[in-house]
Amino acid sequence: MDGKGKKQLAPRDNGAPDYRKYLHPAMERNYGRWKYHRDIRPGVFVHESESGESLYTVRAGSPRMMSAPLLRRACDIADKFCQGKLRFTSRNNIEFQLEKEEDIQPLIDEIGRVLGFPVGGTGHSFHNIIHTQGWLHCNLPGTDAAGVVKSLMDAFYEEFTHENFPQRVKVSTSCCTINCGGQTDIAINLQHHHPPVIDHNNTKLCELPKVISICPVLAIRPDRLDGRNTVEVIEEKCMYCGACHAQCPALEIRDGETDTLSIWVGGKSASTRGGPSFMKLATWGLPNNPPRWPEVADAVRRILKAYQAGANPYERVGEWIERIGWKNFFAETGFEFTKYHIDSYRWARTTFNTSAHVRL
Amino acid sequence: MDGKGKKQLAPRDNGAPDYRKYLHPAMERNYGRWKYHRDIRPGVFVHESESGESLYTVRAGSPRMMSAPLLRRACDIADKFCQGKLRFTSRNNIEFQLEKEEDIQPLIDEIGRVLGFPVGGTGHSFHNIIHTQGWLHCNLPGTDAAGVVKSLMDAFYEEFTHENFPQRVKVSTSCCTINCGGQTDIAINLQHHHPPVIDHNNTKLCELPKVISICPVLAIRPDRLDGRNTVEVIEEKCMYCGACHAQCPALEIRDGETDTLSIWVGGKSASTRGGPSFMKLATWGLPNNPPRWPEVADAVRRILKAYQAGANPYERVGEWIERIGWKNFFAETGFEFTKYHIDSYRWARTTFNTSAHVRL
């Protein structure tokens, strides 16, 4: 495990790169002095500074996973148009910045030609989907992430390149119940359906006390088998959360045959209006169906259509649903409301309708 | 224990009295046909029927606990004015009903003269306080109930006989942490401050498994002392709820020296507007101070004053507080916000402010 580098490695503790060196010159000059912004067209907006300067931003959708050559081509564009600077957004888009309005169209053309990336994902559009590792790199996934996202972004390409929703639509995917993906307007997550199966020969790999103590419902207890220490899972208590699996691979929670996808709606981080909110179960039991997961795009489309038709301007997905009521949400999407939609976990009671408020 | 009645008692299962015999004749005639009502003056309103008939109601505040002679005098009044019918409200008031408007004043005069009861407690007034048994009859109380209520109603007599609030104000009291009293706009409740003290000689009185299983936080466990079965209380777990005391008097939770009163605000049963809501801790540590509990009336008055000054029409106490924010509630009442106001029980997390919403 010893590196073969020239010197013995030692902590350098360099810390964070000095962002000041990397700022677009106009950003540097007008740092903290921005007055307002305006939307120019989908994917393009301008910020105006107190100094009178304008800074145009062109946002291009990226697949996040990129090869060095592809990234170098993005650098070429930035060198040509953006004084050698570019930035990424928290949703994996690339932002190219311009000082001159007339560069916008040439830049967009260049992005399309050189990178093949669409320009959009701003304002009231379907934003780029954030996602996690999936089968490409993680050791826990029950599904892929990049593939689901590619399939969805193909399906909602028009929605990405236009701003036709009442408000921004943010989507995320995750590939196991740990959910590294974001709490967003719409989320596509994996659902397990069985307690973990224990590979008793493998439990030596892990620290038993750790795996026992990680279970939130105390479903794992020590056991002995063939004279060796192992664990057992109390099936009735286990709620298939997969925390133990993340701790110890010998507790296998996944099942290629039965794992499904579920869709969640109404998550929000922004403190705008009513504030942040959790996303809630919309529908479940969608097949884990690579390479194109068509059922997922269908379900998402149902939500988007109802949202587009019914929401008031500026209402996020969750706000729209709260206003029309979940009864109408289910009616308008055609999803079925089941007993599984009713919370049964720790704060379940606080989700009950404790009033005589009913829509009849 | 055998009754000395003439015959052996046997279940008669009579069920509920036939209310039809007891309805005021105008109620009977217009049953289900009421069109609307109007307020005439504090304590008096009229209901109009589709038939064109009017029914005047005069509401008199009662202390709930009444002697037979006093009740007979109320009957005399009903015989004289109300065709031999009267009713009680869910808040212990007596309602006298009239068909003729001109009888109102004579009736009110008679109520005052014969019963000494005030007329009021309707509409946007300070309604009659509902309460529990207290030292008069229960075996669990840490304070009295009737006495607290008498003291408060004396203090808020003007508020009962006038309608000067933005909305109805409903108040309740309870005499132990079981809280037989109502969930209301303002509540005065008892607070214990120690785990139960066990009278080990007395535990034979109760069923030990029952008292062990009643504790919501599993703080009671079986113990043996001097060769006999008893229980012990794990002090760190116990949260002084008193459930065990209700099950078994050998676990004494009360303490005449340290028990205090606390005040809760914002409870509501009505589904009006935002719907029912819990009442929340406003202030604590008020001395349990018979016979007049002056500190309680002072604290209630602080709330009422701020409410009267700040609430919009139709806002219940809790709605007003929600609108102005708890920060301002504490500022305007002068109560101190402490760490004890922060929930630490089962659904604590759901009471946290999970947003960047702050009033600065």
Next chain:
Amino acid sequence: MPDDDLKLPLLDQLEEGPWPSFVKDLKEQAKRRPQVGQLLKQLEQSYEDHWDYWRGTAINVPGYGGGVIARYSDLGERFPQVAQFHTIRVIEPPGFVYSTDALRQLCDLSEDYGAGIMQLHGMTGDILMLGYDNEKLMEVSEALMEKGWDLGGSGNGMRTIPCCIGPARCEMACYDTLKLTKYLTDKYIGYLHRPEFPYKYKFKLSGCGNDCANSVSRSDMPVIGTWRDDIQIDQEAVAQFVKENGPDWAVRNVTSRCPTHCIHLSGDRIEIDNRNCVRCMHCINVMHLALAPGRDRGVTMLIGGKRTVRSGEMLASVLVPFQKLESDRDYEEFSAIVERIWDFWGEHGNEHERVGEFIDRIGLGAFLDGAGIVPDPQMVTNPRSNPYIKFEEYAAPRLEGEPHKTANVLEHEPDREEDFEGK
């Protein structure tokens, strides 16, 4: 022996002030019934010591499992007349309506056998008659029953049912609260008199969402009147209202307070998107000369309310969004729901576990399954936000070939420690 000259330094202070004084009244009564004097003396002692002097145990009238709250004085030697001082709970007439004859009858019985003091009414709705010793208790019960009265509830059974005045004197009433109170009381009187549930079960009936019976916060099964067609609007009266109060006032205090923003004032007309109306009553309350509940009426049934002890406060939540309550058939359907719940909770509830606590333990989804009630999005303010779901659809034998068992109350029963854990 009547005690004409009670000196009670502390309680005497409660004779002062404008509000009617129970001390004054009881002192009067002490002249007729000596036990009332001793009651006051014991109370004075409590005021002095900050301490209570009552002990309770169970006393039952034969054939009844409840209805009596037994009290023995710790100071029985000093105050022998209240050494036994029990309360009888008597079922009130629905709507708390009385003829003076009926009330006088109670007064007489109360004085003939006991202290002649009553509380009208207890927090649950009973007529509370105080002050009987062991012997008189049996006698007064017999006498009450002879005259058609009946004992109220206590213990682990159905409790006495209170209701709002409803159609008898309220224009908001969406069903006959008094009739349902009598129907349920009579039909289930055995469950009231011979308690056999895991714990108490309270109904409270309100004719509309104003909930004048406090049902949501204080009963296991609130029944609240509602409607499923449109709010009735008298536009002329609306115009009149707008004229009197001004449009600004109407917007500020009526339409803008609608929880779903489904009501609008346009000019001097009210427009309502009834699909989004949640029957909160606010607009009807304020504009009650112009608006009224719809005509296709029924009830919303809720479940699981209670006050503090053990669980902290619990408000009831929606169980059946709409149930008609007009024909006999409607009443039978209603009862069938009640009985399914009692069967399921009765069989699987732990001792001392209110139905709301039972739901917390097993989960509302499992409860609906067990009680045979169809899940409805209106039961929740929102669906779950966590993925910890055990779908039966995917369950298959897995662990060492054993048959798969889904989340089930039976599994939870013996395992007390789980009560406060997640599921």
Next chain:
Amino acid sequence: MPDDDLKLPLLDQLEEGPWPSFVKDLKEQAKRRPQVGQLLKQLEQSYEDHWDYWRGTAINVPGYGGGVIARYSDLGERFPQVAQFHTIRVIEPPGFVYSTDALRQLCDLSEDYGAGIMQLHGMTGDILMLGYDNEKLMEVSEALMEKGWDLGGSGNGMRTIPCCIGPARCEMACYDTLKLTKYLTDKYIGYLHRPEFPYKYKFKLSGCGNDCANSVSRSDMPVIGTWRDDIQIDQEAVAQFVKENGPDWAVRNVTSRCPTHCIHLSGDRIEIDNRNCVRCMHCINVMHLALAPGRDRGVTMLIGGKRTVRSGEMLASVLVPFQKLESDRDYEEFSAIVERIWDFWGEHGNEHERVGEFIDRIGLGAFLDGAGIVPDPQMVTNPRSNPYIKFEEYAAPRLEGEPHKTANVLEHEPDREEDFEGK
């Protein structure tokens, strides 16, 4: 050996469609870096089998406790080039800003030592560089550090900090998010590189309540810009806005959406009751030419957000309603709060217990005590509704003369079963 003719029946379908295809790009890269071809082949196998073929264990660069996600292929025999296929997390430049030089440098390093594929950026904010074997991992780390880059966080320590673009390109920014990101990263780089907390600790920094860094839902300590004076209003721009959109539109979409109804349109002027403004940003967002945050700016610190695992979703909640963040002294005050929390949680947190879970276990009140933070009503949406409080003020020796102990984290520690019980 480059694999020029990859046939991947399933993945090939992801080359189609208008959205940029990672498969197409990786296939290209496979021509330059053979491990990328094997990566795709293994992925194809996963697509076929619905199964993952990676295993993880820990590999550390000497002197660092984190920053590497080690991956071994279960199909290593078939795909030897990805038998070891680790990811390095590299701290991103605050605000995700790059010079093309810097980005090219990363591209070069990535190809020189590994597969030449990167993810920009990981969900936590790191630059993710994929595809190093055990040996190259050490070399590329060394090379990165030589050039001034640094490894990102993993394991039980402080994590790499992301922030929104803030003052660099946003008119809403109420503090310097980029500066604070660098300040915290550099100051606490030891906590990032040599993890010693009970569990991970994530900061996320947003310049205002729009929370473009998703801090509330995805970090243990969100830091969100705010202000404490009045919203800046340009009434001329308001008038212009009203002229363009109409007053009705303005009311329907701006003022009536204010969560506390503290903003009003009167004529063509905006009036705000700033005492009731909760800095939700909505009116400013919509009328951004006319309204702007106040001038006396700072941050709100929150605590305890995380996503699903174990606890279900947790949103962070208010810890410090307002903290200035301008002078060095302000930064020190800010750090002192952070450190008090780390000390307290560090000492008393259980292993694998996020700070939000820790708060759930011991109670927010006890946490504030332990971390030395003054309780504030803004921390909660409402005070408690249950009376289960242990006031220290009244604690006195009671049980068998033992000293009274109040609710205390130390008592809870050894008692795992209590984690999910009430307190």
